[in-house]
Structures are given as C-alpha cells and as structure tokens.
Amino acid sequence: MQEISQHIAERLRTLRRAEAWSLDRTARETGVSKAMLGQIERGESSPTVATLWKIASGFRVPFSSLFEPEAVAPGDGAASAERQAAPAFEGDAAGMTAVPLFPFDPVLGFELLVGTLAAGAVSESAPHAPGVVEHLVVVEGELEVRVNGVWRHLSAGEGLRFAADRPHAYRNPGQGATRFHDVIHYPCGTGVTSGVTPVVDAGEASAGSDSSSGR
Amino acid sequence: MQEISQHIAERLRTLRRAEAWSLDRTARETGVSKAMLGQIERGESSPTVATLWKIASGFRVPFSSLFEPEAVAPGDGAASAERQAAPAFEGDAAGMTAVPLFPFDPVLGFELLVGTLAAGAVSESAPHAPGVVEHLVVVEGELEVRVNGVWRHLSAGEGLRFAADRPHAYRNPGQGATRFHDVIHYPCGTGVTSGVTPVVDAGEASAGSDSSSGR
DNA sequence: CCCATTTGTGCGTTATAGCGCACAGTGCTA
DNA sequence: TAGCACTGTGCGCTATAACGCACAAATGGG
Numbered sequence: 001m002q003e004i005s006q007h008i009a010e011r012l013r014t015l016r017r018a019e020a021w022s023l024d025r026t027a028r029e030t031g032v033s034k035a036m037l038g039q040i041e042r043g044e045s046s047p048t049v050a051t052l053w054k055i056a057s058g059f060r061v062p063f064s065s066l067f068e069p070e071a072v073a074p075g076d077g078a079a080s081a082e083r084q085a086a087p088a089f090e091g092d093a094a095g096m097t098a099v100p101l102f103p104f105d106p107v108l109g110f111e112l113l114v115g116t117l118a119a120g121a122v123s124e125s126a127p128h129a130p131g132v133v134e135h136l137v138v139v140e141g142e143l144e145v146r147v148n149g150v151w152r153h154l155s156a157g158e159g160l161r162f163a164a165d166r167p168h169a170y171r172n173p174g175q176g177a178t179r180f181h182d183v184i185h186y187p188c189g190t191g192v193t194s195g196v197t198p199v200v201d202a203g204e205a206s207a208g209s210d211s212s213s214g215r
Numbered sequence: 216m217q218e219i220s221q222h223i224a225e226r227l228r229t230l231r232r233a234e235a236w237s238l239d240r241t242a243r244e245t246g247v248s249k250a251m252l253g254q255i256e257r258g259e260s261s262p263t264v265a266t267l268w269k270i271a272s273g274f275r276v277p278f279s280s281l282f283e284p285e286a287v288a289p290g291d292g293a294a295s296a297e298r299q300a301a302p303a304f305e306g307d308a309a310g311m312t313a314v315p316l317f318p319f320d321p322v323l324g325f326e327l328l329v330g331t332l333a334a335g336a337v338s339e340s341a342p343h344a345p346g347v348v349e350h351l352v353v354v355e356g357e358l359e360v361r362v363n364g365v366w367r368h369l370s371a372g373e374g375l376r377f378a379a380d381r382p383h384a385y386r387n388p389g390q391g392a393t394r395f396h397d398v399i400h401y402p403c404g405t406g407v408t409s410g411v412t413p414v415v416d417a418g419e420a421s422a423g424s425d426s427s428s429g430r
Numbered sequence: 431c432c433c434a435t436t437t438g439t440g441c442g443t444t445a446t447a448g449c450g451c452a453c454a455g456t457g458c459t460a
Numbered sequence: 461t462a463g464c465a466c467t468g469t470g471c472g473c474t475a476t477a478a479c480g481c482a483c484a485a486a487t488g489g490g
Binding site: 112 | 219
C-alpha cells in the first residue's frame with residue numbers, strides 16, 4: 001500500500017474525529033459506503049478520485065485539503081506565535097548577506113529572508129528549483145535585480161516579483177548598503193531541499209501524534 | 216462523469232503536451248498503461264489515487280499540482296516580472312494604514328501589505344478566514360501585536376508569525392510612526408474571499424454554501 | 431440485569447479501474 | 461510504391477474498488 005493512501009487514511013480519520021462522526025454518519029453525509037470508508041481508513045484500498053470528491057464534499061472541505069498536511073489549527077498558530085529576533089550577522093565574499101527571519105515553512109511553502117548588499121556589490125544567484133517565485137521588497141537603500149538579462153531598479157519601499165528558477169543577480173548601485181526582504185515561495189510539495197518526486201504535502205506526517213483531542 | 220475527472224483529464228493533457236510525450240512514452244515514464252492514460256484524458260475513467268501518484272511521479276511534478284490550476288510556468292514569472300511602486304497613501308480612522316504592495320496571488324495563496332501605525336495608535340483586526348496565517352516584519356519603529364490576549368513587542372527588524380483567524384490587534388507604543396510588512400497566507404483553495412465547499416482550484420464548483428463548519 | 435441501538439469489520443457480489451493486445455491511421459524512409 | 465515505426469483507440473480479461481448485508485462487540489437507557 002502506498003504512502004499516499006496512508007496519508008489519505010490518516011486524513012480521513014482526522015476529519016471524522018474532528019466532526020465526531022461515526023462511519024455510519026459519514027457514509028450518509030458523503031454518499032460513500034461505510035465499508036469503503038472503513039477500508040480507506042485502514043489503508044486497505046486506494047480510492048478513486050470520484051470517491052475522494054464525495055468525501056471532501058461530505059466534510060465540506062476543499063478537495064485539495066485531503067492531501068495537505070495538518071493545517072495549522074486556529075489555536076496552534078496563536079499558541080506557537082514566535083517572535084523572530086533580528087537575525088545575526090552572516091555574510092559572504094560578494095558583500096551579500098541573506099539571513100532567514102522566518103525559516104522555511106513546509107505548510108505554507110515559503111520562507112522570508114532579510115538580505116543586505118554592500119554599496120557596489122554584485123551577487124549572482126543560481127536558479128532555484130522549478131516553480132520558485134520570489135518577491136523582493138527594498139527596505140532601505142537602492143537595489144537592482146537582473147531578471148532575464150534585464151536589470152530592474154528598485155528604491156526603498158518598492159518591490160519586484162519574479163520567477164527565481166533561472167539565473168538572476170542582485171547589485172547595489174547606491175552609495176550605502178541596501179537592505180531588503182526576500183519572500184520565497186516554493187511550489188507545493190517542494191521545499192528548500194527540493195526533490196523531484198511528488199511528495200504529499202504532509203511531509204513528515206508520522207501520525208499517532210494526535211490521537212487525543214480533535215480541533 | 217464528474218467535474219473533478221474532467222479537470223484531471225485536462226491537466227494530464229496539458230502535462231503531456233508540455234513534455235511533448237506520446238501516450239506510449241508517458242506510459243513508460245509513469246508505469247500507467249497507455250490505454251488507461253487515454254481513458255483518463257478522455258474523461259472515461261476516474262483514476263485511483265495510486266494511479267494518479269504514478270502519473271505525478273512520471274511527470275516529476277508535485278502530486279497536488281494535478282489538482283491545481285495552470286501553474287505559473289517558469290518563464291512566465293520572469294516575463295511578467297512586475298515592479299511594484301511604493302504604494303499610494305491610504306489610511307483609516309485608527310491611524311493605521313494597510314496598503315497592498317503585492318496583491319493577493321491565487322497561485323501562491325498570499326499577499327503582502329505594507330502597514331503603518333501612527334504613534335500611540337491602536338487598531339483592532341477582525342478574524343480572517345480559518346487557516347489564515349500572518350507574518351509581520353517591523354521595518355521601522357516599534358510595534359506591538361495582541362495575539363490570544365497577549366501583547367507582543369517587536370522592534371525594527373523583528374518578526375512575528377501568528378494565526379490570523381481569530382481577533383488580534385496592533386498598537387504602536389513608540390514615539391514615532393511604525394512601518395511593517397504583513398505577509399498573509401491563505402489556506403490553499405481559499406483566497407481573500409474564502410469558500411468552504413470543496414473546490415478544484417481550477418474552477419467554480421457550485422455547491423450549497425454552509426459555512427457553519429468553520430473550517 | 432435485559433434490550434435496543436449503534437459501531438466497525440468481514441464477506442461475497444457487482445461495477446469499474448487497469449491492463450495487454452490488436453488494429454486502423456499516419457508519417458517517414460528506402 | 462511498400463515496409464516500418466509510431467500514434468491513439470477499442471476490446472476483452474483480470475484485479476480491485478465499492479457496495480449491501482450480516483454479525484460480533486460496544487454502548488446507553490430502562
């Protein structure tokens with residue numbers, strides 16, 4: 001039985017637990033037989049897309065959420081609200097620093113870096129994995145970004161969105177250092193260490209971790 | 216035949232066209248038979264999850280992308296790289312401004328706002344839709360954010376991640392205005408206008424809307 | 431306690447997914 | 461032209477999804 005089916009099994013159990021529905025009730029709400037629901041939950045069957053659609057409809061959740069990791073529960077985010085300190089200094093030979101303020105979040109599929117570039121410095125960036133998108137916002141100073149061979153100029157407060165999966169570069173044309181925020185989004189299912197095999201967004205959903213309270 | 220299967224049919228055709236693969240080649244790459252691939256493309260069959268997994272593996276795309284709208288192609292982002300100007304002024308009675316620098320992007324499921332708060336001002340925020348997560352980064356000044364009844368203090372350069380689907384508030388305890396970036400992520404399948412029925416991200420599934428589930 | 435109802439599982443049957451294979455159509459080459 | 465390789469489709473067979481039903485165990489009420 002494949003990993004994807006294990007994930008769906010777990011997801012269905014979670015949904016059912018959350019609603020406190022019996023298999024019987026779930027069958028009535030989803031239009032999928034009780035026996036089949038049981039098979040799916042035990043990972044004994046690989047349901048068709050049509051069946052999964054019925055299930056999602058019955059639970060009134062987005063279809064894609066059947067394949068997602070446990071969403072950040074309303075309480076969890078607040079409970080684990082983390083104050084990110086100003087990042088420690090970290091630089092490279094090109095006069096460029098790029099320090100994570102919010103590390104890669106596999107659920108949201110993004111990270112936010114604080115970058116700095118010394119006056120006159122140029123920094124080349126190798127392509128990220130396919131599908132990676134960056135949004136830059138200049139906080140202080142001047143910044144130019146080369147995308148598709150074209151240098152684009154950004155002043156403080158200005159931003160630029162571009163596909164980061166091809167070579168690009170940064171340079172600081174100003175007299176002083178520049179500081180910017182770099183929001184990097186990775187395609188769903190990939191992360192900083194991108195793999196090329198399809199992954200269930202669950203990532204490390206090893207289950208068993210919440211056998212108690214629902215949401 | 217259901218709409219979901221139509222969507223997957225289209226998605227498979229798109230993937231195959233993009234790679235310029237024949238059914239035969241695709242069968243070899245994915246391990247799914249040529250005949251079955253043909254059935255799926257013609258919407259004559261509702262594939263199981265296991266089969267879809269094989270297909271995604273063969274095309275080396277994230278599993279979830281089979282259900283997503285046309286992803287931004289690697290080239291498109293660069294071609295459509297947009298320079299975002301510093302936002303025009305826009306304020307409210309509480310001394311708070313929140314102006315989009317990058318408007319909501321349905322593919323990435325996020326938006327980035329530039330917020331300002333006058334010295335001493337307090338601004339309450341109603342809960343966003345369930346699952347919405349915010350990341351704040353203070354660019355200039357001091358900012359405090361109330362999450363779960365607890366005020367957290369942030370200085371310039373510091374950040375905070377929190378679930379935004381419950382009441383929260385901002386206030387500026389400093390002597391001067393504060394400026395911050397607000398990165399808002401919406402759960403996949405939802406956006407600024409959230410829906411609770413299962414939707415293929417590609418389209419508008421018509422379904423009775425019963426938002427009492429709170430998911 | 432007994433009884434009725436509910437719960438989840440297993441089984442056999444039905445429906446359909448998934449397959450290998452044959453075949454008609456197409457394009458290329460000698 | 462004929463021969464060959466490739467392409468997508470249809471068909472019949474096999475495997476499995478999905479089902480209804482029976483049943484043992486659990487639960488709750490009188």
